[in-house]
Amino acid sequence: MEISKTKIADLVQIEPKDFNKDSNMAIEDNINLKYSNKVIQKIGLCVCLYDLLSASDGLIGHGTGLINVNVEFRMIVFRPFKNEVILGRISSARPQGINSPYSPFPSCVFPRLKPATVRTKFFNEIWVPLEKLPAGTYFDDTAQVMIWEPDGEKMYFDNHETVRFRVEEEEWNDAAPVGPKREGVEVERKSPYKLVVSMEEPGMGPCLWWDEDMEGEMEVDG
Amino acid sequence: MKILEAQSATLTNYEVYTHLVDQGKRYQDIRKNAEKDKNGKIPENVVRRPGNLWTLRKELLEYFREAPSPLACQPIPYNDETIRTLLKELRRWEITKGEVIMMLNLRPTKLENLNTIIQEMEGRFGEEDQTEILGVITRVLGKPDGEAERQAMADTTEGLKKAEDLEAQGDQQPQDQV
Numbered sequence: 018m019e020i021s022k023t024k025i026a027d028l029v030q031i032e033p034k035d036f037n038k039d040s041n042m043a044i045e046d047n048i049n050l051k052y053s054n055k056v057i058q059k060i061g062l063c064v065c066l067y068d069l070l071s072a073s074d075g076l077i078g079h080g081t082g083l084i085n086v087n088v089e090f091r092m093i094v095f096r097p098f099k100n101e102v103i104l105g106r107i108s109s110a111r112p113q114g115i116n117s118p119y120s121p122f123p124s125c126v127f128p129r130l131k132p133a134t135v136r137t138k139f140f141n142e143i144w145v146p147l148e149k150l151p152a153g154t155y156f157d158d159t160a161q162v163m164i165w166e167p168d169g170e171k172m173y174f175d176n177h178e179t180v181r182f183r184v185e186e187e188e189w190n191d192a193a194p195v196g197p198k199r200e201g202v203e204v205e206r207k208s209p210y211k212l213v214v215s216m217e218e219p220g221m222g223p224c225l226w227w228d229e230d231m232e233g234e235m236e237v238d239g
Numbered sequence: 240m241k242i243l244e245a246q247s248a249t250l251t252n253y254e255v256y257t258h259l260v261d262q263g264k265r266y267q268d269i270r271k272n273a274e275k276d277k278n279g280k281i282p283e284n285v286v287r288r289p290g291n292l293w294t295l296r297k298e299l300l301e302y303f304r305e306a307p308s309p310l311a312c313q314p315i316p317y318n319d320e321t322i323r324t325l326l327k328e329l330r331r332w333e334i335t336k337g338e339v340i341m342m343l344n345l346r347p348t349k350l351e352n353l354n355t356i357i358q359e360m361e362g363r364f365g366e367e368d369q370t371e372i373l374g375v376i377t378r379v380l381g382k383p384d385g386e387a388e389r390q391a392m393a394d395t396t397e398g399l400k401k402a403e404d405l406e407a408q409g410d411q412q413p414q415d416q417v
Contacts, residue, residue: 020255024244037276038285042269050289060245064299065292067258091247093255102341102355104308106399177399179307179392181345181355220355224307225389227351 022067022091023060027051031075031084044072044088052092056209058189061096062140095140097184097212104224105143107178110163112156115145115174115216142211145182149215150174151222165222174216178223186213249336251343253317256303256310259296306391309346309380316381317343328375332368346380347373 029047031040038046045066052063068091075084097103107115147154147163154165154174163174174180190207216222250258266288273281303310309317322343329339338357347353353373354360360369 020250020252021246022248022250023242024247026241026243035284037282039269042285046289049292053289053292054295055291057242060242064255064295065259065262089243093250093258098337100358101337102345104345106396175396176403177396179305179396183355218355220351224392227349 020064020093020095021061023057023094024070024089024091026087026089029072029086029088030078031086033082036084040075041069044069044086048088048090048092057094058191058209061094062210064093064095067091067093096187099184099186101184102181102221103184104179104181107174107176107180109176110156110161110174112147114147115150115163140212142208143182144211144213145216146213149185149213149217151217172223172226174223178225180216180223181221181227182214182216183218183221184212185215187211188213249340251322251340252303252308252310253315253321253343255299256315259300263296305395306388307345307383309344309383311388311391312381312383321379325375325379328379329372332364332372334372342376343380346376346383348377348382348385349373 027048029044031043031047035043035046048066053065054063056062070089070091072089073087075086077083078085109115147156150163151165151167153167154163156162157164160173162176165172165174188211190209190211220227270281270286273285276282302308305311309315325343326339334357341356345352345356347356350369350373353369353376357363357372364372
């Protein structure tokens with residue numbers, strides 16, 4: 018998974034109750050509280066502060082007693098690049114594809130019927146559509162899993178299996194509030210950042226399929 | 240909030256992992272050295288870090304430490320010199336930055352796996368070069384214990400399945416009573 022550093026400028030406000038903290042720590046906590054585990058549109062999922070580049074003198078605002086500090090810092094951000102190969106686990110499958118494993122958004126509660134989804138431990142919003150699985154893969158209704166049958170032999174995309182996949186597309190949904198609830202109008206909640214990935218090439222999909230030491234002569238001696 | 244630069248640098252899993260581990264140590268030291276207030280208690284806000292950070296930290300560390308990630312090996316096969324050495328050894332070939340990052344994160348040990356990482360590998364490199372590149376990876380990044388790794392993967396999968404089954408049973412029970 019690729020992770021990058023993003024440079025951000027922001028205003029940090031330190032509350033009087035935090036005046037007993039070391040100022041660096043107070044700034045770090047403030048930044049992490051605001052960004053960590055959250056998605057910035059077109060930037061990615063923020064992990065945590067990487068380093069603080071600069072901080073202005075603290076100024077106390079009128080009336081509030083908050084200390085205002087202008088800061089510039091670098092943030093560690095999760096945003097895999099297109100074509101990157103990463104690891105994850107299958108979380109579930111529905112007829113249209115696989116949900117991939119592990120992720121950082123509050124895990125979406127999917128109904129029992131799902132296409133194939135994949136997730137990484139901290140990031141759940143990974144989706145493998147059926148057409149991005151090897152040709153000939155079909156959904157098994159009884160077991161609720163995807164099955165690939167290359168030569169009459171059934172290969173299962175089992176839930177929780179560790180898989181390798183390639184990042185194909187990213188999807189951003191601005192999760193800004195949509196106004197008050199009205200009766201009869203269902204507001205669909207979309208995840209702010211989603212990855213569409215593929216597992217169709219050789220070497221992709223469940224790691225156990227490919228990692229077996231079948232032939233000794235393939236081994237490379239260092 | 241103002242984004243000054245969307246991507247000022249890229250990091251590999253190993254670098255993020257080290258950052259998180261160092262961060263953990265730093266937070267522990269703060270806890271250890273915290274001064275007590277006049278009531279003889281350590282002020283909570285000094286030693287407590289934001290919960291959202293804590294959640295992500297934990298999940299990310301678990302992700303890094305799960306087979307077949309190279310960081311799941313004990314001791315961790317990488318050190319501060321690893322990335323530099325790898326770049327130096329790979330200088331002979333034209334390999335993109337993204338490809339090097341994937342090599343570090345996935346540590347391919349077979350041609351099939353290398354093939355998924357390097358785009359159009361067959362067109363760009365001859366067979367001999369491919370094997371040599373693989374050799375460099377094995378030499379610099381080390382080689383996983385294949386058997387143990389597969390076992391670890393299978394174990395995690397089993398564990399998760401069991402947990403899910405238990406959960407499903409738990410879900411059903413209240414329904415039966417109704």
